[in-house]
Amino acid sequence: MTEAGATGFGWRPLTNVTPEEIEKGRNLPDSPPVATSTYHLTELLQQEIQVVTRLRELADELMTAQQALQKGECFFRRYLTSWDELERGGARCDEFVYHPLHAYALTKHLSLRWPALQEATRRLHNHSHHLEWILGREASAVRELDLLAAGVARLHDYYSLNLTALTQSNLISLLSSQPIPITIPISVSDLNYIGSRAAAANIWNSGVDFLGVALKLSLENNTSLQQPHSPDTLEPQHLATMFNRTVQMHDQLLERKGRRSKHHSAHPLPINTTLAKKRKYHKRVKEKGEEAVVLGRAGTQLQGIEQSMTLCRGHDIRPVNITSHLYCRYINNGSPLYLIGPLRMEVVSLVPYIVTLQGVVTSREAQDIKVTSAAFLEASSTVRFNGGKEISYQRTSSTAWLYEHNNNYLKQLTTRIETLLGVSAQEHVSAEAYQVVNYGAGGHYTVHHDTLSVPYLTHLRIATFLVYLSDVPQVPGD
Numbered sequence: 001m002t003e004a005g006a007t008g009f010g011w012r013p014l015t016n017v018t019p020e021e022i023e024k025g026r027n028l029p030d031s032p033p034v035a036t037s038t039y040h041l042t043e044l045l046q047q048e049i050q051v052v053t054r055l056r057e058l059a060d061e062l063m064t065a066q067q068a069l070q071k072g073e074c075f076f077r078r079y080l081t082s083w084d085e086l087e088r089g090g091a092r093c094d095e096f097v098y099h100p101l102h103a104y105a106l107t108k109h110l111s112l113r114w115p116a117l118q119e120a121t122r123r124l125h126n127h128s129h130h131l132e133w134i135l136g137r138e139a140s141a142v143r144e145l146d147l148l149a150a151g152v153a154r155l156h157d158y159y160s161l162n163l164t165a166l167t168q169s170n171l172i173s174l175l176s177s178q179p180i181p182i183t184i185p186i187s188v189s190d191l192n193y194i195g196s197r198a199a200a201a202n203i204w205n206s207g208v209d210f211l212g213v214a215l216k217l218s219l220e221n222n223t224s225l226q227q228p229h230s231p232d233t234l235e236p237q238h239l240a241t242m243f244n245r246t247v248q249m250h251d252q253l254l255e256r257k258g259r260r261s262k263h264h265s266a267h268p269l270p271i272n273t274t275l276a277k278k279r280k281y282h283k284r285v286k287e288k289g290e291e292a293v294v295l296g297r298a299g300t301q302l303q304g305i306e307q308s309m310t311l312c313r314g315h316d317i318r319p320v321n322i323t324s325h326l327y328c329r330y331i332n333n334g335s336p337l338y339l340i341g342p343l344r345m346e347v348v349s350l351v352p353y354i355v356t357l358q359g360v361v362t363s364r365e366a367q368d369i370k371v372t373s374a375a376f377l378e379a380s381s382t383v384r385f386n387g388g389k390e391i392s393y394q395r396t397s398s399t400a401w402l403y404e405h406n407n408n409y410l411k412q413l414t415t416r417i418e419t420l421l422g423v424s425a426q427e428h429v430s431a432e433a434y435q436v437v438n439y440g441a442g443g444h445y446t447v448h449h450d451t452l453s454v455p456y457l458t459h460l461r462i463a464t465f466l467v468y469l470s471d472v473p474q475v476p477g478d
Contacts, residue, residue: 033379034107035147036440037398039370040377041097045106049092051137052083058134075117082109089183100155100441101171104148104194105184114139146197150393151442153198153206157265158309158444163213167191174313188217192239195246201393202264204250208271211243247271260305262394262446308447325350331357335419343420360416365409366469372407373436376400380437380445394446402434403427410434417465425465432461436469 034040059076083091086109090096097103114137121134155161159173166172166186170179195210218236251270259266269276310317328346332338344358361369377398404410404427413434417425425431451461 033144033377033398034440035103035144035151036379036396036443037377037438038097038103038440039374039438040398041103041106041440042094043374044110045091045094045097048083048106048110052080054133055080075113075120079113079117082113086184097441099171099180099182100148100152101166101182101186102184103441104145104152104190105186107145107148108190110139111142111145146200147396148441149194149197150201150203151396151440152194153201153203153210154396154442154444156198156206156209157203158312163191163209167213167217188214188221191217192242196242199246199249204246204253205265205267207246208243208250208267211239211246215239215243251275258302260302262301262305304447322350331420333419333422337416337419357420360420361409361413361467361469365413366467368409369402369407369434369436370438370469373400373402373438376402376406377436377438395444397437397439397443397445399438400436402436404434413467421463421465423463 034044055076059080086096086102086106089102089105091102091106097106118135118137118139155173156163159175162170162172165179166182169182169185171182172179191210191214195207195212195214198204198210199207215236218239222236250266251272253264254266254270255275257264259268269281270278275281307317316323326347326349328344330342331345332342341359343360346356346358348354348356377400380395380397380399402410404414414425414427414431417423423430427433450464
């Protein structure tokens with residue numbers, strides 16, 4: 001999903017700034033973020049299709065150099081076999097990467113197979129000019145694979161994936177009991193990897209669940225695991241040790257900090273049966289049904305996070321006496337632009353006042369803005385108290401900051417925003433630059449206030465105008 005926001009009317013005013021000065025001070029990212037950007041995942045897929053076509057030709061050409069290829073050919077074939085598995089799963093369609101497990105499989109294919117192929121190819125450097133191309137191509141960093149694994153773990157945290165169905169190539173969650181096919185089988189090694197990355201990202205409930213299933217299947221099949229980044233294998237007893245350590249850390253965190261915060265998540269009850277008998281956990285479970293968490297009512301940080309997760313699952317937690325007062329109507333705000341074709345406005349909340357508008361941007365404008373933003377996308381960050389930037393699992397997406405001179409449609413969009421809201425959205429004076437955000441598999445932003453309370457700011461955000469530039473179906477093809 002891609003969204004654009006004109007945020008912070010009245011924040012950080014800048015005057016007498018020219019487009020040349022802005023672009024001079026900006027550095028484009030060295031490499032596009034893959035794990036946190038569906039846009040670049042789609043580009044990666046299309047690039048990989050071309051790479052494999054060229055690689056097949058090169059593999060046939062190098063078959064004549066048998067001695068030099070004894071090791072190199074092995075890695076060529078492994079890489080192509082790995083791609084064949086993706087292709088059988090439907091990887092020639094862009095929608096393939098919309099599925100979080102498919103996105104994980106694609107990134108794993110490139111992150112783990114390509115470096116090994118590069119190393120074997122170094123010895124064949126003088127055999128073909130094509131080898132220069134192989135050695136010069138950058139594979140996705142292992143961090144990209146880690147982020148995607150954590151994204152899958154976060155989806156489990158939010159939507160309670162059925163991990164038994166997952167091992168049978170079906171994705172079932174709280175959103176729907178209708179299984180979504182997984183065309184690329186998930187292995188025990190994948191389950192173990194996702195579980196370990198979940199724990200590293202402080203998603204401890206998902207870590208326990210994924211590692212537990214990995215251990216169960218390993219014991220049932222009496223098989224050892226091939227580690228992704230090492231020739232060594234993990235025996236079932238080592239998996240058991242890893243699982244038990246994760247359970248212990250999960251329970252300790254639950255004891256000290258509770259089941260959820262902005263920085264961690266855990267199960268409601270300890271895994272350890274002795275700890276689970278403690279009175280405080282029984283009291284919490286007993287009272288859970290009595291706690292009415294109502295949207296808009298001031299509460300604890302935990303309640304705010306739970307509200308957000310409930311909304312993400314598609315539930316409206318407001319009582320009927322509030323939702324019954326919401327309405328839709330057509331508006332033109334006195335603008336000649338909308339007199340003939342007024343916009344459909346839906347009031348989704350009265351306090352705070354939130355509305356959605358249909359047709360603010362055209363599909364052509366949305367596509368053009370997305371294409372423009374692609375070159376500027378980089379890993380999203382949050383603002384520290386001292387004004388510095390921080391990249392963390394609290395915000396997993398990619399962000400591009402665009403100014404009106406970067407795209408021909410943005411100046412028009414600014415005028416529309418001013419007409420619709422009745423405020424000044426003048427660039428550098430009363431509004432920030434446009435912030436275009438793209439989310440990857442399991443991408444999210446922890447519950448937060450859009451305004452900033454930091455000492456170095458004298459002009460604060462007072463409003464946010466959010467435009468959805470694209471949508472992602474739950475099931476490819478829907």
